[in-house]
Amino acid sequence: MRRSQLFIKTRKEAPADEESKNAQLLIRAGYIHKEMAGVYSYTLLGKTVIDNLSQIIRQEMNAVGGNEVLMSTLQNKDLWETTGRWDDKAVDNWFKSKLVSGAEVGIGLSHEEPITNMLRSYISSYKDLPVYTYQIQDKFRNELRAKSGLLRGREFLMKDLYSFSRTQSEHDKFYEKVAAAYLMIFERVGFADDITYRTFASGGIFSRFSDEFQVLSHVGEDTIYVDEAKKMAINKEVYTDENIEHLGLNKGQLSEKRAVEVGNIFALGSKYSDALGLKFTDESGQQQSIIMGCYGIGVSRLMGLLAEHFADEHGLVWPANIAPYKVYLASLGEAAEVSKAADGLYEALSQAGVSVIYDDRDERPGEKFADADLFGLPYRVVVSQKSLEQGGFELKSRTSTSTEVVPQEKLLSILSDSRQD
């Protein structure tokens, strides 16, 4: 993509109305646009990051047997009344609206009820189970305060998977499979496995604990206690002597860390399936309850965390698998020879399947270098009179301070080799 065709402009200053560092950076770099507090739109750059994250998550959810669906945003009040979650006293962050007829509708904040209800059309026998179904879909939550950018939005993109199992042991087995898939996802998006902790957190009514996936980060909103040797962690909210003992942990081995939640898993028991009348007939003809679990990853939240966690003083630094493009190619000066070489390299990289932003604008070198850093793509390649005299193009990785001049063939080989998976 030529930079001149990408309609965004970068900014030197953070927008005055934005407190959160992730949103400041992403707005400055032209990835997102603020519509109102907690509500953002995505330019091509931002949308491509979201798509890259979604694709990794989709692959791992399919690998554990997940079946992708797409539920509606408009919600039938009746379903939520059945489970007692319509009333604002039970759930305090609904957006609600009304049909022309006056009937109330909800704007989807989660999908346990509609997914469970939908499955009533498809599930009746033990032969129909288990079912694992997920979606990557917008959620709407009427947060009183929305000051954390993409980390806690009023409108955000979420992957939510729901499992429907015949027995507790079938449920438990799948629960562990998803937990392993989550660790794989967080590693693939760029969090080294030594900073991601499956963390014991408060469990609600169906289990002593739920599982949170926490990334150790200076961005940290949460406090967790980690046992590095055992690779176990416990959230501050359940950090009691009783729980520590129950988990076989030792206070002396636990150190306090700041972390950010990137995913969670809850055991739901048969709360929703029973309430909505989703049951199954077992081999002996008896009606049985269905055991549910739900498994969430905030996709836009993950984008915000990746942006803020890896950024340096010059701008964004995307992990290779997530970057919207691999290379920021900049031509310097207006010499015909330079333009021609840069055009040729852009063609060659594109044909080799390397994704490139080609900064072909008539701008000063300082502007182009600043934008390359701010964009946060893995590689910067500069074409200038000087580089051509030295026999090639100047290559620099985003996180390195040194550059080297390499001829075209070698450049193509380097950039194709380290291809994103």
Next chain:
Amino acid sequence: MRRSQLFIKTRKEAPADEESKNAQLLIRAGYIHKEMAGVYSYTLLGKTVIDNLSQIIRQEMNAVGGNEVLMSTLQNKDLWETTGRWDDKAVDNWFKSKLVSGAEVGIGLSHEEPITNMLRSYISSYKDLPVYTYQIQDKFRNELRAKSGLLRGREFLMKDLYSFSRTQSEHDKFYEKVAAAYLMIFERVGFADDITYRTFASGGIFSRFSDEFQVLSHVGEDTIYVDEAKKMAINKEVYTDENIEHLGLNKGQLSEKRAVEVGNIFALGSKYSDALGLKFTDESGQQQSIIMGCYGIGVSRLMGLLAEHFADEHGLVWPANIAPYKVYLASLGEAAEVSKAADGLYEALSQAGVSVIYDDRDERPGEKFADADLFGLPYRVVVSQKSLEQGGFELKSRTSTSTEVVPQEKLLSILSDSRQD
């Protein structure tokens, strides 16, 4: 995908609460689930149809220089008040909601205002223009009646492109480019070019006509008058002697047809850009207005029309480019030999990149044949003792009544050759 992993079940009878033929069929075949009137969720089958449509539309929009974005659903009231479109008297099908603070927000029914406003951050000079930007995104419209299934939903998926041009002639040129791309899209999704008409329709305040793209169909909601020789059409709403003459048409050559609108293009002039203060500075330093156009295709509507238009008495009949899978593979009977051959064929087809639903269920042949027809995939392949005795597998295209038994190698070659583009 094994049918046993696809959690849907088909139905013999249409649901009692659904009047529309497209929704009846899609619900019976397990592609969609009704949440409420005009609101549907999509199973894996339905979502894959939506994805296939979106991908074709995306390719053609990128080919004309479109830059994909993703705008928010929650809408800032101020923007819509600025253009006079917030008041229910001006726009009568808003869904609105409220923040906890009490401030009103809109649920996006279109995106002229937020897109125009977003571009204020990026456009100031003639050098920044033209900009062509589009999204494939949910829209919400509070329709009084919603009885047409996917043809007119309260929540639906739409591709909306917006153009921002410096001059009327720059606008006109792009407008024609999109019109050509639209015809290409409708042909690629399965409507032969002799039944798709670019149709003159009422233009609003910026041009005498707008352009509708109408497909001649028994599903038809609209009445249009076509001149087959000139390949021109005019909507009943502007079918006046004056307009007929203005267009150089002759009443004697026009025949009345039923048709369904699948896309539209509107000239917007500078109504929104002027109202929201999006201007540009020209080469001589003067502030100038920006000429806008908007270009819509209802993606879920298109799915509904394709379903209803091509269906026969046995069920859905998807065009090859749109079908969620290419082959419905069914094994008949429980002989080990049959299962083994079917498993092997499933493997071989999958490895050859042919998308397959493998009906490996323990069901009667009649059930499997009925499901194969209802699903509407381009090909049915049957593995049975009989077919194996005859040296292969029974192949039938969805629209043909004849079958032939072909050996595996030939089958692979046939199904790989006619690969979807």
